Amino acid sequence: MRAGRDWRNRKVEPTTGERSATAAARLGPVADRSPPVHAPPIPHLTSTDPALAALIEGEALRQRDTLRLIPSENYVSVAVLEATGSVLTNKYSEGYAGRRYYEGQRFVDPVETLAVDRARALFTVEHANVQPYSGSPANLAAYLAFAQPGDAVLGMALPMGGHLTHGWSVSATGTWFRPVRYGVRRDSGRVDLDEVRDLARRERPKLIFCGGTAIPRTVDFAAFGEIAREVGAVLVADIAHIAGLIAGGAHPSPVGHADVISTTTHKTLRGPRGAMLMCSAAHAKAIDRAVFPGLQGGPHNHTTAGIAVALHEAAQPAFRAYAHQVVANAQALAAALRERGFDLVTGGTDNHLILVDLTNRGIGGKPAARAMDTAGLECNYNTVPYDPRTPFDPSGIRLGTPAVTTRGLTEEHMPQVAVWIDRAVSAAATGDEAALDRIAAEVRDRLAAYPVPG
Ligand code: DSN
Numbered sequence: 001m002r003a004g005r006d007w008r009n010r011k012v013e014p015t016t017g018e019r020s021a022t023a024a025a026r027l028g029p030v031a032d033r034s035p036p037v038h039a040p041p042i043p044h045l046t047s048t049d050p051a052l053a054a055l056i057e058g059e060a061l062r063q064r065d066t067l068r069l070i071p072s073e074n075y076v077s078v079a080v081l082e083a084t085g086s087v088l089t090n091k092y093s094e095g096y097a098g099r100r101y102y103e104g105q106r107f108v109d110p111v112e113t114l115a116v117d118r119a120r121a122l123f124t125v126e127h128a129n130v131q132p133y134s135g136s137p138a139n140l141a142a143y144l145a146f147a148q149p150g151d152a153v154l155g156m157a158l159p160m161g162g163h164l165t166h167g168w169s170v171s172a173t174g175t176w177f178r179p180v181r182y183g184v185r186r187d188s189g190r191v192d193l194d195e196v197r198d199l200a201r202r203e204r205p206k207l208i209f210c211g212g213t214a215i216p217r218t219v220d221f222a223a224f225g226e227i228a229r230e231v232g233a234v235l236v237a238d239i240a241h242i243a244g245l246i247a248g249g250a251h252p253s254p255v256g257h258a259d260v261i262s263t264t265t266h267k268t269l270r271g272p273r274g275a276m277l278m279c280s281a282a283h284a285k286a287i288d289r290a291v292f293p294g295l296q297g298g299p300h301n302h303t304t305a306g307i308a309v310a311l312h313e314a315a316q317p318a319f320r321a322y323a324h325q326v327v328a329n330a331q332a333l334a335a336a337l338r339e340r341g342f343d344l345v346t347g348g349t350d351n352h353l354i355l356v357d358l359t360n361r362g363i364g365g366k367p368a369a370r371a372m373d374t375a376g377l378e379c380n381y382n383t384v385p386y387d388p389r390t391p392f393d394p395s396g397i398r399l400g401t402p403a404v405t406t407r408g409l410t411e412e413h414m415p416q417v418a419v420w421i422d423r424a425v426s427a428a429a430t431g432d433e434a435a436l437d438r439i440a441a442e443v444r445d446r447l448a449a450y451p452v453p454g
Contacts, residue, residue, distance in 0.1 A: 037061055039078050039454030040085070064452050065444045067417065069379045071353040071400020072213070072241060072267045075407065076306070077313060078454035084272045084306035092298045096288060108301050115304050118311035119276055122247050124255055127284035130307050131291050131299040132275035135240045135264040138291075139165040139209075140173065141277060142260050145290035146234040147206040149176045154199055154233070155209035156191070157181040159383040159391065161355075163238060166209040180205060184385045189346040191215070193223050200231045210258070211238035214382055214398055216349040218251060225257030236260045240275075242351055244268025244402065247314045248323020251351060259283060268326060268352055268402045270319075271310025274303040322405060326352045329401040332411035336418030345384050345396070354399040357384045363429045365394045371428030372397070375436040376443035377420055407450040416446070 036046070038060040046053040063075070088111065094101045097109040097116075112130065119128035132138035147153060153173065155166025160183035164171040167179030180203045182196045200208060210224040221237055228235035237254035243263040245251035254261055261278040265271035277287050292299070313319060327350070334348040337356065345355035358368055365381030372379055382398035389395050401409075404417070420439050427435035 034061065037064055040082055060452075065447065066373075066376050066378050067420070067443050067447065068403035069377060069399045069401070069417075071398060071402065072264075073400075074267060074270045074402045075453050076266070076270055076272060076310065079313070080270075080272055080306045080309045081454075083309045084302050086302055086305060088301035088305050091301050093301060094292065094298045096292070111301060111305050111308060112299070115308035115311060118308055118315065119278065122311050122315050123253070123261070123278055125261065125278040126281040127279050127287070129277045129287055129291050130274070130304050131296060132277060133296060133300065133303075134273060135163075135238075135262065135275050136165050136171075137295055138262045138264070138275035138277050139163070139236070139238065141287060141290040141295055142207065142234070142236045142262060143173060143177065144294045145260075145283070145286040147177060150178060151206040152178045152180055152203045153207045153209070154180045154182065154196070154203065154205040155207075156212045156215075157183050159387055160184050160212075160385050161214035162209070162212040163240075166212070166238070177207075178203075186386060189385055190217055191220070193220065193227070196224070197227050197230075200227050200233065204231055205233050207236055208233045209236050209238055210254075211240070211242070213241060214353065214355050215241070216344070216346050216351060216353050216355050218350045219254075221252060221254040221257040225254075228259070234259045236262055238262045240264040241267055241353065244270055244314065244319075245323045245326065245351055248320045250320075250323040250327045260287065265307050265310060268323070269310060269314060270322075270402070270406065271314075272303050272306030274300070274307050276307070325410065326401050326405045328411050329405050329409065329414055330354060332414035333399065333401060333417055336415040337421065340418055340422045342418075342422075352400045352402050355382060355384060356397050356399065357395055358397065358425065359395050361425055361429065363425060364389060365396045366392070368425050368428050369397050371436055372421065372424045374433070374440065375420065375424040375427070376440035377417075377424055407447070407452060409450060413446075 036057050038057055042053055042056060091108050092102045093105055093108045097113045115130045116128045119130060132141060153167045156162030158164060158168040165173050167174045180199050182199055184190055185192045208228045211219055224235055235258045237258035239246055239261055240263050242251045245268050246253050263276055265274040265276060279287050330349045330352050334344055334354050338344060343357045343360050345357055358365055369379050369381040379397045379399050381394055382396045383391050383394040384396040387395050424436060424439055
């Protein structure tokens with residue numbers, strides 16, 4: 001399929017000897033230099049490293065001109081970008097506030113304390129650790145804190161909607177521990193809590209994970225909590241996808257049900273790429289030790305500052321409205337897709353995420369996602385439960401509304417989004433590249449009225 005929307009055709013400043021070798025050069029020669037759109041501006045990078053600056057500007061344009069429907073992505077505020085791009089990146093601070101292995105912490109300590117206090121207040125938890133580098137190390141810290149190699153761990157199977165680190169076989173968590181996996185019901189596509197209870201009673205896992213990456217329905221934290229207590233397991237609620245919805249009151253909270261709450265900070269929570277672990281005071285020491293020195297060295301202080309900014313933003317009334325709008329948009333998009341004959345796993349959504357089984361459209365998820373990308377509609381191909389195809393060539397696509405909601409799109413726009421998706425999937429099935437070009441132009445024109453943050 002031919003590439004080529006105008007953001008891809010932009011001119012890249014040639015740099016000596018690099019032109020044929022760099023990805024910047026692959027953007028190709030274009031005469032019209034669009035004004036820079038990246039915020040905050042990057043004038044120093046533009047003069048010292050134009051090839052890299054061109055790539056960043058290219059990505060800023062791509063994010064501006066594309067309807068971003070990947071459910072784990074978002075747009076952060078310029079304030080978050082400023083914090084993550086700050087001098088805090090220059091500082092080492094292994095340890096925790098007041099207990100560091102390096103001097104010079106008089107500004108870094110309060111930065112981390114601010115982030116911790118904001119996390120505790122926002123999620124109403126006794127303890128928060130904001131140092132995990134991302135979601136996978138955060139989950140690994142839960143294993144290190146509460147399980148021994150070889151112990152049974154119960155998590156949702158990856159092709160059913162779980163995460164690699166919930167004990168999938170290609171992950172260290174699936175080889176160092178004894179993974180036991182639950183799935184969803186074939187008839188409803190929803191988590192089979194009877195199966196979870198039976199497996200837990202039989203296998204006596206040390207850890208139970210709930211939550212995942214392709215779950216379009218509300219996670220029943222209370223039911224998981226009951227099961228974990230019955231078998232003496234530690235319940236880890238992985239809320240990476242829905243943290244912003246929980247913070248904004250648009251999804252029930254696991255607090256009071258889960259022993260440990262693990263989350264990334266860059267999805268619905270709209271912060272920088274990072275993660276947090278939250279727990280009761282009783283588990284604080286085990287969690288902190290597992291993160292540092294158990295798994296990590298120095299925390300990324302610039303990320304910690306970005307997390308603090310995002311947590312402050314998420315505590316504002318506007319963020320509650322945002323979280324509810326994310327769900328309203330996803331439900332409106334699901335309804336519009338259903339009307340157009342799309343087959344949705346579970347029939348719809350309770351949250352920010354829609355899983356579409358494309359089997360009835362006669363096309364796999366991968367070619368559909370590729371065609372949609374050409375049409376300016378960014379999503380990812382995804383397995384659906386009981387998928388007869390392979391993970392690298394699955395039956396479905398995964399859609400979400402966090403990013404488009406940040407740009408200000410509402411329910412009234414979702415029928416049009418469904419029309420574009422429908423047209424793109426049909427064009428993919430027939431190889432109609434001109435139709436994809438037309439959709440991309442329409443998407444870009446429509447999005448011009450909905451600026452990205454900054
Ligand atoms: N990669 C993330 C997602 O897209 O859901 C999960 O780690």
